[in-house]
Amino acid sequence: DIQMTQSPSSLSASVGDRVSITCRASQYISTYLNWYQQKPGKAPKVLIYAVSSLQSGVPSRFSGSGSATDFTLTISSLQPEDFATYYCQQSYSTPLTFGGGTKVEIK
């Protein structure tokens, strides 16, 4: 199974801050890397698919980068509605696997 390691597991930041979350795969996953946002009591929502493609309707302050095994989600200017938990996911092979999550909290 491909292990997905996210860091940090949590972070505190202020509105307007630039925030980066990293995700490392235990083996090569090409561009099959997706990012989701989840708010308490809600289903996850896809933000970025295929490493860097922005899902329709997602604000452009979200961006993704990386390749092979190392990937990054960046929020260029954190907004109040961005406080949530973020997950990376590999869709390269089954079993599909998610990172452990990064909780973004208000400083």
Next chain:
Amino acid sequence: EVQLVESGGGLVQPGGSLRLSCAASGFTFNSYWMDWVRQAPGKGLVWVSRINGDGRTTIYADSVKGRFTISRDNAKNTLYLQMNSLRVEDTAVYYCARKGGASGSYSDWGQGTLVTVSS
């Protein structure tokens, strides 16, 4: 508008069974692979199972293989998860999700249904 609506969750004793349903609308259901993903209380997301558009190909996580069965009724636009021999560790919110395009991401999720396995 794509909608996925899960139902069938509830409280069940260890060793018991439950069948979850996911009613789909707003897209051509039989054209999409569909998955079940679960999330234990306060924990992360875990993939459970996948089924292709015509229902002939199914894949399971090792943790549920032999106990859970994924299926679909394309005439009813409904996805199912039959869960047998339930364990305490199966307690989670279960989401159905639509596999998007070539990237394999989940373009749409249901609201989730809670399964609690407890004596």
